[in-house]
Amino acid sequence: xxxxxxxxxxxxxxxxxxxxxAQADGTSLNQFINIAVAEKLAALETEQFFKKRxxxxxRGAFLAFLEGAGSAPPEEGDRLPxxx
Numbered sequence: 149x150x151x152x153x154x155x156x157x158x159x160x161x162x163x164x165x166x167x168x169x170a171q172a173d174g175t176s177l178n179q180f181i182n183i184a185v186a187e188k189l190a191a192l193e194t195e196q197f198f199k200k201r202x203x204x205x206x207r208g209a210f211l212a213f214l215e216g217a218g219s220a221p222p223e224e225g226d227r228l229p230x231x232x
Contacts, residue, residue, distance in 0.1 A: 163177075
């Protein structure tokens, strides 16, 4: 694996918070930032995947799928809590 160096300018408060959390996690600041960037990339790529996948959907096929789901009431513990 090749590595690239990048000079990162963080506000002092962000750097201090990241250092504190990295230390609590038992990792270096560098590793903490790498993980944070990887998590953000995964979230954005997942969002793009589902947007693209949704564009391929067909409303008729979705409604047919729902029709085949049956009409049995939810089992115990599967009900959504009431909301205000």
